Amino acid sequence: MAKPKKTPRPKAQTPKGFRDYFGAEVSQRAEMLQRIAGVYHRYGFDALESSGVETVEALGKFLPDVDRPNEGVFAWQEDADADKPGDWLALRYDLTAPLARVYAQHQNDLPKPYRRYAMGPVWRNEKPGPGRFRQFYQCDADTVGASSVAADAEICAMLCDCLEAVGIERGDYVVRINNRKVLNGVLEVIGALGDEPRLSQHFQEMAENLGKKMTAAKVGIVLRTIDKLDRLGKEGVRSLLGPGRKDESGDLTFGADLSKAQIDVVMSFLEAKGGTNSETLINLREIVGRSRIGKEGVDELEKISELLSAGSYGPDRIVIDPSVVRGLGYYTGPVYEAELTFEIQDDKGRTRNFGSVAGGGRYDDLVKRFTGQEVPATGVSIGVDRLLAALHAKGRLDTTDVGPVVVTVMDRDRMADYQAMVAELRQAGIRAEVYLGNPKNFGNQLKYADTRNSPVAVIEGGDEHEKGVVQIKDLILGAEIAKSATLEEWKDRPSQFEVPRAELVAKVREILAQHGLEK
Amino acid sequence: MAKPKKTPRPKAQTPKGFRDYFGAEVSQRAEMLQRIAGVYHRYGFDALESSGVETVEALGKFLPDVDRPNEGVFAWQEDADADKPGDWLALRYDLTAPLARVYAQHQNDLPKPYRRYAMGPVWRNEKPGPGRFRQFYQCDADTVGASSVAADAEICAMLCDCLEAVGIERGDYVVRINNRKVLNGVLEVIGALGDEPRLSQHFQEMAENLGKKMTAAKVGIVLRTIDKLDRLGKEGVRSLLGPGRKDESGDLTFGADLSKAQIDVVMSFLEAKGGTNSETLINLREIVGRSRIGKEGVDELEKISELLSAGSYGPDRIVIDPSVVRGLGYYTGPVYEAELTFEIQDDKGRTRNFGSVAGGGRYDDLVKRFTGQEVPATGVSIGVDRLLAALHAKGRLDTTDVGPVVVTVMDRDRMADYQAMVAELRQAGIRAEVYLGNPKNFGNQLKYADTRNSPVAVIEGGDEHEKGVVQIKDLILGAEIAKSATLEEWKDRPSQFEVPRAELVAKVREILAQHGLEK
Structure with missing residues (x-):
């Protein structure tokens, strides 16, 4: 009999373009999402969680982004039934396409207008690149069925509140708004010119x-x-x-072939931002006032800034800015973008503005694919990973998780005593664990505490047990002393304390408090 | 030229076996996961979030459950590269297989032992049934690299704390433990018999x-x-x-063909539970004491209950129970299961015990597929959806989300005033929104507030505006009055209040507090 071939061991690797997130990376994102959800909820938005899988039919096979029609989805065909081929299923590529499906499917049960928020992973089947992953989080809020620009204004205010809720201070961000209708007015005006x-x-x-x-x-x-x-x-x-x-390589890109007068109009639109929102509105009226749609767009911008001011979202935070062009091709009315205005050092040490962390706008074809009916909608997507990066760059996020208090094991037979200690610490709300590796080598236990970034180690050998005491080691202070051993003031400060067993929790709490680590 | 065929409209439907979650369903699950994560973290477990997609190679193609070898995964092949066929990718079917991959991939950077928790959706490509979905949540904690049963004991304690953290009271649950090694002892004993x-x-x-x-x-x-x-x-x-x-249909299932004496041993094992943990341990020793592995298993159970007692997790919560058989085929050492002990009414109105909501145990082949190296591991999975159902059955979860305060629109031109009101309410932490539908029909606005389950509506018409007041309608009280209109005591209680505009927030807060709805 032939010897069966040995199966080679599988490779322990994420698929290309996917990654794992550890510890603080996970909990910080979770906390950010929770804070944003809190703001969305306060604004009357209801949570919606659809599944990661949709039919390709419902999803539409490709992304709507006109510049990248080949950006794809992960899709597969279901097993065939007895008499018909299986459906094609796919992972959602954003949270808007599922919203359209949900709204069309459940519209009789949903309030109108329907304010909903959704947060979760989406997947893109595209070539991964540095810092570019094929699964990432989106965090959206949309109002469906409200044609009033009050809906757009509300989302801009909510965006401000979200940024502040996650730790971006007022003055460090601005929400810039523009309107596709003004651009349509520009197109009308240049059409009339030629x-x-x-x-x-x-x-x-x-x-x-x-x-x-x-x-x-x-x-x-x-x-x-x-x-x-x-x-x-x-x-x-x-x-x-x-x-x-x-371009630099000498390749020629053909242009729109507009006349100079036409080009001047487009450029004046892009440069219409004045010193104040009122000035900008005057400039815009001058450019597109002759066009009905253009005037409507300027009126809407004026109305939005007026509604926001009434809620004390003034021009320090809300700026009408015709140079916000991203998405103008996709959206049909107001567009908005949140930009962080502080400077950071990029990977190469260059100073630059942090830039955009959220954007959105009004789009009117949400459910038309399904029902034929045009339903107005406006919504925003917050780039959670960008925001985390911003807070990190500003030093407002500590990416190292505070480790647990480690109760070391000096005597393997008294594991029950050590378990009692961690139980007490945990019941007092203190993150704690007993060392669960092989306790033979005590040095390994302290090395473990170091790997875990533990603030405190607890030691109770036979002597201590007999005396009814425990040794408590302040590992943070210990590390400071080790770093600056020449300083006399450090040398004299003890980093290890012997306390009665009954005072274990109190002493640990005291040390954590000294390092600003209490809950 | 032939007229192009009209594309039929896509169906607005989730794929079979998937569903959408709305409002409170989403936020209650999020809150439960957050509370459990808090307990896991307090026990020293670190968060891990891997992506939903893995290579089929890393995942293993099928579930380990021996009884259902055809339970599948959703898988697809990547586009081919220039010179080689694409990898097969798949959605994860649980959180343990990705843990194995992560541990093998990152083992040099992870602490040892490695305590990690993970929560998120998993996907099963199986025939959906009633209440059985192809995407659902798992919420796991595992300790990798600790062979001591102290690791198992710790997880049982943590399971108790998790249940209490999400609202299951002490006395309403029990964690039952058993040990595969005791069963192995039983098998040794019956082997010796025949x-x-x-x-x-x-x-x-x-x-x-x-x-x-x-x-x-x-x-x-x-x-x-x-x-x-x-x-x-x-x-x-x-x-x-x-x-x-x-069986009932007359079909014969062949048996294991054990002798009566052998069967008696197996049955005595299954029925070995005594009135106390000590009695159970004595019974077990009697049955398997002659077997080395069996004795080891009983010793481990004794050790676990001793360690747990030391942390005051006593026999009111921790029960050694040989009838816990689920998973004994899969696990290699201690197994544990959390059971809710209260009775509920099932769908058909029958009273029954709620049953199991979490389970786990020790397994030693976690990373062997990848590295050839045997690494001990023990872990638990909490059934979040089961737990939510239990809390719901106990009436401890209100599944209707409290709606926002609705500021109605009496005068479309004064939208800025209404926006100012909601801004004030929101800034005071009160969930509020302005009505964004067509304001023409005031009845529709109140109907909307009803759909939203709003506690309060705010009304400010022209008269009120002139007088500097607002009308505040207590919708909860209003609904009560409407229900019991014959009761004189209700009739006299007003449910609508006129207050100065400046007192809007204070009055709304007062009404919310009266209904126990303050934050």
Whole structure:
């Protein structure tokens, strides 16, 4: 008989683009989500948790982001039933597509308007990169079925409260708002400027290839171009709005082929931000006031800032800013973005603004795919991992978890005594554990306490047991003394205390309090 | 040109076996997980969050549960790279398999022993049934690398603390412990009883088909049989340990073919529970004392109960119970199970014990698949959804979320005033919202407040605005009055109050406090 082949051992590795989170990384995120949920709830939003798996049919197979139509999902086919092939299922790629499905499925049971929040992992089947993972958290709040801009204003206020709830101080952030309708006004105005649009041969072909009307294709280029303001700068944007642009490699990107007058209008929109919100509104009215939709957009921005001011969310926090272009292609009305204004050092030691941590806006096609009915919606997504990184960069998050008090095992036969000690400490609310490894080598036990970042070790050998005392070692102080052994003032401070067994909890609590570690 | 076919609208439905969770269902589970995490943390366990996706290779393709080898996972193949086929990925089916992968992958960076907790969704590709979903939560704590039964004892204590932390009172639960080693002792003892095991023809064939030694096959039947004690009762188990058993349909199940003396030993083990833990230990020693492994198992049980007593986890909460058989086939040492002892009414109105809500035990092959090295581990899994159901059955959970205070919109042009009111309420920590639907029909606004389960509605029309007052409607009291309109005492109690605008927050807070709804 042939010897059966030995199966090779499996590799102990996460799939590419996935990672594990340990200790404080997990609990800090959990706490942040809980605080944000608290704010969302206070604003009247109800929790919704849908599952990670949806039918591909309900989800739509690809992300809506026009620039990356190939960004995919993780999908698989269910086993076939007796008479029909299995459904295709997929992991959700965001929390908005499931919201659309939920709203269409349960709409008779949901309040109208429906304010809901959702937080949880989403999955993207894309090439992983540095700091770019294929599973990450989203933390969204959306109002479905409210066409009033009061809904948008409310979400901007909520965004401010969320940032403050997680530890971003007032003055360290700003919520910038813009409106797709103003941009539509800009497009109307430039349309009126060029009765007979100048179209290059290339542009005509492209529009035909896309099966779009020429104006639609042109609008697409304008939208994509202004979305690149950050990356290309003003001159780059001007070139792309005009005949086109050569990049560093010499490759030519064809432009929207607008006239100079048209380009001037677009640029004046992007640069319309004044010293105050009122000034910005005046500038915008000047640019798009002739367009009905444009004027409506400016009116909405004015209304939003007025509603927010009434709730004391003033211009120190809410800024109308036409240069907020991200998402203008996707959204249909107001858009908003929270930006942290403080500077941080990036990985390469360069100082830069931290930038955007949340964004959202109004979109009106939420459930249309399912029901044919247009339902207005507006919502925000907070980038929890970005926010954690920001707090970390500001030194407001201690990423090392405080370890447990470690009760060492001097005498294996008296494990019950040591268990009694940890039980007392835990019942007093103190994080504590008995050493559960092989107790033979005492040095290993202290090394373990060090690995665990323990503040205190408890020692009770035979002598102590007989005398009815325990030794309590202040490991934080001990480490400080070890670091600065030359300093006389440290040398004289004892870091180990002998106390009666009955005073164990009190003494440990005292030491924790000295280090600011009490609960 | 042929008219393009209209794409049919997608169905707005969860995939079969998945469901959505709304409002209080979500927040109550989140709160429960947070409380359990608090206890786990206090016991020195560190959080671990791995992703939902693992390689099939790392995960192992199927569940370890011997009785259901076809219980599957959701799996798919990654897109191929240029030169090699894509990896197979899958959704995790529990939190233990990922722990094994994490421990093998990161072992040099982890403390030893490693106490970790994990909570999150897992997925099973099985036929859904009533109340049986293909995504559900697990909430685990495991200690890896500690061979001492002190680790098992600690987890039993922690289980008690978790139950009390989520609202199960002392006296309403018991943690029952048993030990696989005692069962191994039983098997040794019965092996010694039958020098020449009596084997039916069928039994011999089966053992050969399974490619196992006859004794191994026999042990398998004994294990599976005692695991069916709950379902078959003592007589059923006796039959299956002996020649076999005819079920109601007349089908014969072949048995383990043990002699009467052997069966008596197994049954005496299952019925060894005495009035106290000490009595049980004496009974067990009598049955398996002659077997080395059996004696070791009884010693361990004694040690565990001694360690727990030292931490004041006494016999009112910790019960040695040989009839705990679930998992004895899978685990290698101590096993434990938390059972709620109170009675509830089931769906059909029958009274029954609520039963098990958590279980676990010791298993030693955690990372062996990856490293070849045997690492001892012990851990528990708390059934969060079962626990929520238990609290609900006891009336300790209110599943209706308290709705927000609703500020109604009497005058669409004064939205800023209404926004100012909700801002004040929210800043005072009160859940509140302004009505964001079409305000034309005031009745709809009150209906909305009703749908939202709102405790209070705020009304400010033109008259009130001029007078500088607001109307505050106590909706809870209003509903009570409406229900019992014949009672004179109710009739005279007003449920609507006019207060100065400046007293809005104070009055709302007062009403909430009257209904026990203050924060």
